[in-house]
Amino acid sequence: MKTDILKEIIPDRHQGITNYQNKKNHQKGRDCMSSKKWLAAAAALLACGTLLLAGCGGGDKKAADGKKGVSGNVMVYTSMYPDIVNSMCKPKVQKAFPDLKVSWFQGGTEKIKTKIAGEVKANKISDDVLMVADPSYYIYLKEKGLLLDYKSPETKHHIMEVDKDGAWEAVRVCNMIIAYNKDKLKPEDVPTSWQDLTNPKYKGRIAMPNPLLSGTAYVAVGTLADKFGWEYFDALKANGLRVEEGNSAIQNKLLTGEYMAAIILEENILKLQQTKKEPLEVVYPKEGCILISSPIGIFKATKNPEGAKALTDWWLSKEGQAAVTAGWMHSVRDDVEKPKGAKYSLKELLKNALKVDWEKLTRDESKIKEEFRSRVMDA
Numbered sequence: 001m002k003t004d005i006l007k008e009i010i011p012d013r014h015q016g017i018t019n020y021q022n023k024k025n026h027q028k029g030r031d032c033m034s035s036k037k038w039l040a041a042a043a044a045l046l047a048c049g050t051l052l053l054a055g056c057g058g059g060d061k062k063a064a065d066g067k068k069g070v071s072g073n074v075m076v077y078t079s080m081y082p083d084i085v086n087s088m089c090k091p092k093v094q095k096a097f098p099d100l101k102v103s104w105f106q107g108g109t110e111k112i113k114t115k116i117a118g119e120v121k122a123n124k125i126s127d128d129v130l131m132v133a134d135p136s137y138y139i140y141l142k143e144k145g146l147l148l149d150y151k152s153p154e155t156k157h158h159i160m161e162v163d164k165d166g167a168w169e170a171v172r173v174c175n176m177i178i179a180y181n182k183d184k185l186k187p188e189d190v191p192t193s194w195q196d197l198t199n200p201k202y203k204g205r206i207a208m209p210n211p212l213l214s215g216t217a218y219v220a221v222g223t224l225a226d227k228f229g230w231e232y233f234d235a236l237k238a239n240g241l242r243v244e245e246g247n248s249a250i251q252n253k254l255l256t257g258e259y260m261a262a263i264i265l266e267e268n269i270l271k272l273q274q275t276k277k278e279p280l281e282v283v284y285p286k287e288g289c290i291l292i293s294s295p296i297g298i299f300k301a302t303k304n305p306e307g308a309k310a311l312t313d314w315w316l317s318k319e320g321q322a323a324v325t326a327g328w329m330h331s332v333r334d335d336v337e338k339p340k341g342a343k344y345s346l347k348e349l350l351k352n353a354l355k356v357d358w359e360k361l362t363r364d365e366s367k368i369k370e371e372f373r374s375r376v377m378d379a
Helices: 002-009 013-021 025-056 059-068 082-096 109-121 135-143 153-157 215-228 231-238 247-256 266-276 305-316 318-326 346-350 358-363 365-377
Strands: 072-078 100-106 129-131 169-181 206-209 241-244 261-265 280-283 290-298
Touching: 072 109, 072 305, 082 100, 082 305, 082 318, 100 305, 109 215, 129 305, 135 290, 135 358, 153 305, 169 215, 169 247, 169 266, 169 305, 169 318, 206 215, 206 247, 215 231, 215 261, 215 290, 215 358, 215 365, 231 241, 231 365, 241 247, 241 365, 247 261, 247 266, 247 280, 261 266, 266 280, 290 305, 290 346, 305 318, 358 365
Parallel strands: 072 100, 072 129, 206 241, 206 261
Antiparallel strands: 129 290, 169 261, 169 280, 169 290
């Protein structure tokens, strides 16, 4: 094939050389110059031919051809917010895979875990691809032998966690931060650290999502307890910490001024800033943010492993990661820009991020949740 293409680009290359050798000597000088020019042009054309061949056989076309051949059905369970799923995930995936029917089940991490537990018990797992923001859960699923090992070629660009056997890899990163309303708080009252939230000036006016319902909030609780001890949550409780069922209530009460500050995901605040011009601001705590990977994994029980693998590759590709940042989350790749409005890139955040002990979060989930419940919610 390469030879045929080159022949089309330079059809008379060999004939030209033969003709030159048969030229008469009375135009020798002129013909020598013409030959040199011809040879230079031939070399240039050969180079162009090589580039064209590389382009024809390159990654983009290969990826496109791969998508065209993908068909069947794939079910995705995800904890991404409904508006992100409906406005970004569904149309982008449909465009990328016109012949693949992708169905979506959206819910909080704990809701999805409960659903999967029921399906496992019934020996009828309906999910093919899982995308929830709790790596500790993937560790658990892998230990139970429920995940398919698949090492996507796209992970070569990764700067976050990847399971050594390919059972899961991070596909997006959520960033737990502190938020406040710049119209309701004086500059001197803006918190700058996690410890600041225990200051009496915030008493009764601080909040966080419920870690018994939210996977990202659970990771935040476990990480902050490791960093400061459970006494930190005793101090927050004494300072009137409010635990809300979801992020919407927290955002609304920040806007009204009922809450002065809140522990919440960066993506929630960036979205309100960028789409509604709300006066909410992000504080990147000086002790470090809490970076929570949301992995992607494939269940062994999938009836369409090729479709699930292709969808995984797409989410980890540059195109798929652009969809992630469009939802104000951080990409796991080193060649994709930070989400709009974010002050720091993932690489910058990683330099000062709090350490997250995923193994401990997996092993001690019941203990950590009960500790939080007894110290903060039941007291």
